Amino acid sequence: MRIAALISGGVDSAVAVHRLVEQGHDVSLFYIRIASDDGRGDCSAEEDLEMCRLIASRYGLPLDTVDLNKEYWESVMEYALRTVRQGLTPNPDIMCNRFIKFGYFEERRGYEFDYTATGHYARTLTDPADGLVYLATAPDPVKDQTDFLARISYRQLSHAMFPIGDLPKAEVRRMAVELNLPNARRRDSQGICFLGKINYNDFIRRHLGERPGPIIEIESGRKLGEHRGYWFHTIGQRKGLGLSGGPWYVVGKNIVDNAVYVSGGYGTLRQYGRTICLDEMHWITRDPWPDRCDAEPIVFKNRHMPEFIEATLTRLGQSRYVIESSQPVQGIAPGQFAVIYTPDRRICLGSGIITTDDPRHFKLTQPCQNESD
Numbered sequence: 001m002r003i004a005a006l007i008s009g010g011v012d013s014a015v016a017v018h019r020l021v022e023q024g025h026d027v028s029l030f031y032i033r034i035a036s037d038d039g040r041g042d043c044s045a046e047e048d049l050e051m052c053r054l055i056a057s058r059y060g061l062p063l064d065t066v067d068l069n070k071e072y073w074e075s076v077m078e079y080a081l082r083t084v085r086q087g088l089t090p091n092p093d094i095m096c097n098r099f100i101k102f103g104y105f106e107e108r109r110g111y112e113f114d115y116t117a118t119g120h121y122a123r124t125l126t127d128p129a130d131g132l133v134y135l136a137t138a139p140d141p142v143k144d145q146t147d148f149l150a151r152i153s154y155r156q157l158s159h160a161m162f163p164i165g166d167l168p169k170a171e172v173r174r175m176a177v178e179l180n181l182p183n184a185r186r187r188d189s190q191g192i193c194f195l196g197k198i199n200y201n202d203f204i205r206r207h208l209g210e211r212p213g214p215i216i217e218i219e220s221g222r223k224l225g226e227h228r229g230y231w232f233h234t235i236g237q238r239k240g241l242g243l244s245g246g247p248w249y250v251v252g253k254n255i256v257d258n259a260v261y262v263s264g265g266y267g268t269l270r271q272y273g274r275t276i277c278l279d280e281m282h283w284i285t286r287d288p289w290p291d292r293c294d295a296e297p298i299v300f301k302n303r304h305m306p307e308f309i310e311a312t313l314t315r316l317g318q319s320r321y322v323i324e325s326s327q328p329v330q331g332i333a334p335g336q337f338a339v340i341y342t343p344d345r346r347i348c349l350g351s352g353i354i355t356t357d358d359p360r361h362f363k364l365t366q367p368c369q370n371e372s373d
């Protein structure tokens, strides 16, 4: 088959290329170029590209660079800045997969090929019962990246291939060393997709500036210190508050008063919630419960983490849902995505955006409604 392989210069996509070649596919390599926004040039991209060239020459494959800078700024960076300015928590990785790696790249080059392959830790499964393709979790629970893919469309998923998704990271690294790949000992990329190369706080500061305001203890109303702008802080955050006598957790923000609210100690109730309201639900393959409004058993993640949380999911309106978690959940941050999985943790069904709605106003007994109601 003809495969477009997206490579970053990192070890995962290099081993993915090795596996595709080994399986006898006709592989073309693509590197997506995003310029850095700090005016300091783009040396890390040059280094990545050099690695990609070494991989290409090692396997005798064509390598092309695709410039998606403008598209990245319009669909990922502006979304991230808009979201933090609203006091919400963005997820640039999710947007990057949907709009860049499986979006604009597909429109520009990917469509010419049978499949587009990446080094993501995820799998695709075809269910013999309905013949449809599903996004399945990787066996390596720490590396599983299905949560970052939970917003891609069915069309994008059906055209995607994850050649290393069935391997544990340690095995991928071992293969790279054994194959003597040029990047075998390169350290893993950290942080947020292309933004991972720059300091996140610097990025926010450059675009939104600073706006000092009070840090307030939510229980007592006492001012404990100053922050440099509510957009630097996320609900659930513990580090970087600069307060003594912690631990302190961010539990709320008031963007009108520019106040950041914290709660001290371990496990105080303010830091937790069990009811999570969602909107803009996106099902990747299909709505598993199209005609039902019952509390369906699921597991979910509300941030990138290895553990799944057991819960029920109930539809309230066409795209509005509510999660009732079986255990208290720390750091429920509006704007973030709650990613929904089947109870056996095998299939990533989709995701909804956590809203600012007050969960106490959601009665699970309220009748299921359609959007037009």
Ligand SMILES: Nc1ncnc2c1ncn2[C@@H]1O[C@H](COP(=O)(O)OP(=O)(O)OP(=O)(O)O)[C@@H](O)[C@H]1O
Residues within 6 Å of the ligand: 006, 007, 008, 009, 010, 011, 012, 013, 014, 030, 031, 032, 033, 101, 117, 118, 119, 120, 188, 189, 193
């Ligand atoms: N600049 C890029 N150009 C093309 N594809 C990319 C680029 N950056 C990432 N990708 C693709 O997206 C996948 C997941 O990217 P992520 O940033 O999560 O890196 P990763 O898991 O550390 O993988 P790798 O080790 O390949 O960098 C990569 O394996 C690669 O297929």
